Amino acid sequence: MWSCNISLGVCTIHHLGYYKNEIIFVSQRSGELKVTNNKETGYLTLDFPTDTLEEINNLPEFSLAFDVLPIKTYKGKTDYMLVFENERQITELNINFSEISKIKARGIIVTAPGDNVDFVSRFFGCGCGIDEDPVTGSAHTSLAPYWSARLSKTHLKAIQKSARTGTLFLEYNRDRVNISGKSILYLIGDIFINC
16 A cells, blocks of 8 residues: 555654655556655655556446445556545445455545545555555545546545545646645554564
8 A cells, every 4th residue: 555655754754864855765566656745734745656547337246345336437557446426425335345355456446526625535445455544645546537637627635535534635747646645653663573
């Protein structure tokens, strides 16, 4: 999950004596990933490559996993993205996690237009052992291109409607998306490896 990069960025900036405003990570799957720390706003900005989406028909498994079916379905590189009619459907969605875990994907993104923001979403990562991720940066590499095209705008405000919730500000630049938000460091630890 990309969310670990935000936490690592916060830990590096606040606890490991790294005082530059940018941290660069290299991912075998996605190449160079950057996290920029805006000290004035307190936001961290992830610079990630955008996902490519292909519209597909609903899978039969979706009717077992959710109590409402989406109006559109897309397949990205690793996730399915399901588009619903309104924010209430996203908030009140009944989920069968056992059935979601049978779907061959890293995760399932559900999304709809927001009542007070451009769009809302939730992310179910049962394919990687997470029923519901609170705030998922990488899911917004799929969400940003879709909502940018649908709303004809490149700057978007979004809320991930998990129990914890998270507000994100997106800047869509065709092949890259900047994902900004606040992050809270919740754990510091040491790992000891016997060699």
